[in-house]
Amino acid sequence: MVDRLGLYGHIQGVGAPGKVSSVETSPKPKGGTSFEAVLRREMGGVRFSAHAEERLRSSRIVLTPEHVQRLNGAVSKAEAKGARESLILIDDLALVVSIKNRTVITAIGPDRLKENVFTNIDSAVIA
Numbered sequence: 001m002v003d004r005l006g007l008y009g010h011i012q013g014v015g016a017p018g019k020v021s022s023v024e025t026s027p028k029p030k031g032g033t034s035f036e037a038v039l040r041r042e043m044g045g046v047r048f049s050a051h052a053e054e055r056l057r058s059s060r061i062v063l064t065p066e067h068v069q070r071l072n073g074a075v076s077k078a079e080a081k082g083a084r085e086s087l088i089l090i091d092d093l094a095l096v097v098s099i100k101n102r103t104v105i106t107a108i109g110p111d112r113l114k115e116n117v118f119t120n121i122d123s124a125v126i127a
Helices: 035-043 050-058 063-079
Strands: 012-014 021-022 086-091 091-098 103-110 123-126
Touching: 050 103, 063 086, 063 091, 063 123
Parallel strands: 086 123
Antiparallel strands: 012 021, 086 091, 091 103
16 A cells, blocks of 8 residues: 555555445444544554645655654554654654544654644654
8 A cells, every 4th residue: 555655545445346445434333443443553554644745745754664663653652551642753753643543643854853842742752
């Protein structure tokens, strides 16, 4: 699965023969977790918002498989601690991640990292 940056793509399912459709999100069952959340957790993939992708692209940051693995591990650790919005630091890259949605909201490269203030986070993970 590859997205616009070559990192992750959208999960797709097969519809009618010769036609591909997106997997629909099922409603969250009472006291349970939605199918999409379970699938994403099992696949371990973190998505990137359009804003985060643009920030990575404009800063010319290419995430290696090691970076993505460290990001997924950091998100899993934050999720286990009950975090909702986390600042994840990987080397000289800062990522603000919605833990519940497993989505990178924004990315701050080393060129913009100095004197930055991070708000609306409830945790930080150094990966």
